[in-house]
Amino acid sequence: MTYRDCNSIRKAFLLTYSFAICACVLFSVPTFLVAQVIPFDREAIKIHDSVKLRSGVRIGGEIIKKGKDEDGRAFVVVKTTTGSTLKLDNRFVDSVHVVDTDDEIYNNKIKIMEDIPEDHWSAVDWCEKQKSGAFRYKDQIEFHLNRIMRLDPNDTRARHRLDYTYLEDQDRWVPETLYWTSLGYRSQGRAWVPTLQGDVDQYSATKNSAMGDRKSRFNTWRGKLRVGKTSKAQLANELFSICDPLAVPMIFEAAKKEKNSEVRGLYVEALGKAPSSGAAQALVFFSVEDSANRDRALDLLLQDHFNPSFVASHLARYFDPNKYPNGILQRAAFNVGEVNDQHSILPLVGVLSTTHVVAPGEDPNRMTSSFNGNGDLQGFSTGGSGKPVKRVYQNQQTLGALSKISGGEDFGYDPVLWKKWYIENYTVTDINVRGDLE
Numbered sequence: 006m007t008y009r010d011c012n013s014i015r016k017a018f019l020l021t022y023s024f025a026i027c028a029c030v031l032f033s034v035p036t037f038l039v040a041q042v043i044p045f046d047r048e049a050i051k052i053h054d055s056v057k058l059r060s061g062v063r064i065g066g067e068i069i070k071k072g073k074d075e076d077g078r079a080f081v082v083v084k085t086t087t088g089s090t091l092k093l094d095n096r097f098v099d100s101v102h103v104v105d106t107d108d109e110i111y112n113n114k115i116k117i118m119e120d121i122p123e124d125h126w127s128a129v130d131w132c133e134k135q136k137s138g139a140f141r142y143k144d145q146i147e148f149h150l151n152r153i154m155r156l157d158p159n160d161t162r163a164r165h166r167l168d169y170t171y172l173e174d175q176d177r178w179v180p181e182t183l184y185w186t187s188l189g190y191r192s193q194g195r196a197w198v199p200t201l202q203g204d205v206d207q208y209s210a211t212k213n214s215a216m217g218d219r220k221s222r223f224n225t226w227r228g229k230l231r232v233g234k235t236s237k238a239q240l241a242n243e244l245f246s247i248c249d250p251l252a253v254p255m256i257f258e259a260a261k262k263e264k265n266s267e268v269r270g271l272y273v274e275a276l277g278k279a280p281s282s283g284a285a286q287a288l289v290f291f292s293v294e295d296s297a298n299r300d301r302a303l304d305l306l307l308q309d310h311f312n313p314s315f316v317a318s319h320l321a322r323y324f325d326p327n328k329y330p331n332g333i334l335q336r337a338a339f340n341v342g343e344v345n346d347q348h349s350i351l352p353l354v355g356v357l358s359t360t361h362v363v364a365p366g367e368d369p370n371r372m373t374s375s376f377n378g379n380g381d382l383q384g385f386s387t388g389g390s391g392k393p394v395k396r397v398y399q400n401q402q403t404l405g406a407l408s409k410i411s412g413g414e415d416f417g418y419d420p421v422l423w424k425k426w427y428i429e430n431y432t433v434t435d436i437n438v439r440g441d442l443e
Contacts, residue, residue: 043155045120050148052108056083057099064091068103107135111145122157125149212251219252223259230268241271250281257287266297273298277305285311289319293337303340317346324352326359334359335402342406347431353407354423357400362393 066085079095118124132142260272292302323337416422
């Protein structure tokens with residue numbers, strides 16, 4: 006063959022290829038179908054024995070053996086399509102499928118079928134006519150439909166079955182699911198919604214449903230409480246099962262309104278079993294403001310599942326002499342000492358001495374609170390009557406908390422000495438910010 010012959014063949018090939026590309030443009034046929042013909046992979050859709058795990062993973066291959074170990078545990082052995090042999094504990098297996106007569110018929114059909122739309126439609130029709138075929142042969146049906154679209158992009162029936170959508174501005178068909186998901190949408194019912202909005206809606210619906218369940222159970226529990234025929238132990242256990250982090254705000258509000266100290270004690274115990282920031286804040290409230298249950302609330306706050314720094318920071322919110330009586334402030338300071346968090350040192354130093362507006366006759370050492378000594382609900386009490394006056398208190402509970410957290414230091418009620426000690430012990434010095442400096 007001469008160089009001229011080779012050149013003629015090359016020109017003829019390029020001319021034919023160019024004509025094919027032009028035809029694709031004119032008749033809206035994707036050019037990739039001409040440029041690249043993907044072989045018909047018959048093995049990909051062949052039906053094998055398979056094991057579906059509880060995790061949802063499906064392992065295809067050949068079931069070699071089923072049996073029980075010496076300890077009585079059932080197992081199944083499968084040789085995978087890649088040649089590996091796996092022994093699977095039945096505890097992790099959801100279902101096992103062994104190729105049956107219908108599967109064999111299908112496997113034989115795909116061996117002899119031609120790779121043309123008509124034969125693929127015949128395979129689809131056969132799959133759907135079998136018992137539960139639309140579900141059982143779902144993967145095979147989808148494969149054949151996609152192959153039809155590959156061979157004949159203008160097949161309207163296949164487009165409809167695969168939910169293709171027409172992009173008018175681009176004059177082409179694409180899978181509807183692929184199109185919307187590529188734009189950041191997700192299917193919700195019969196509509197497509199932005200993925201983020203769908204997640205928010207789903208979360209809200211799930212949360213509202215769960216909250217409704219807890220409210221219903223809590224109302225039933227309160228009904229049993231009013232009737233008084235259920236034992237205290239059973240009431241406690243039922244309340245514990247209701248009080249999870251989602252139910253904490255509801256339990257907290259009910260507890261604050263409860264006048265009976267014993268019932269409030271049940272609420273406090275339940276809150277102590279809910280490892281959440283909301284439960285910690287609720288227990289802080291009762292550890293300071295409920296004289297009947299404050300000691301138990303404090304014990305629950307000291308559990309490992311509550312963060313000491315978080316608890317101490319919320320206790321420190323009571324360090325406001327303009328808002329809280331001295332007894333409340335000192336109780337909060339005492340609790341901070343029990344929590345023993347070093348981040349609380351400076352807030353405690355700030356309330357070694359405080360000035361409060363009180364009524365004449367108030368006992369400066371009295372622990373006033375929202376609940377009185379009998380456990381009955383009441384407002385803050387100043388302990389006296391008459392014209393309010395300003396009074397300065399040196400807070401012994403605050404000093405005790407500082408001494409405990411600092412490891413026994415005692416600088417009395419002098420905030421200057423306490424701050425100086427704090428700076429000397431908790432200020433980081435000699436930091437080498439450059440690696441080349443020794």
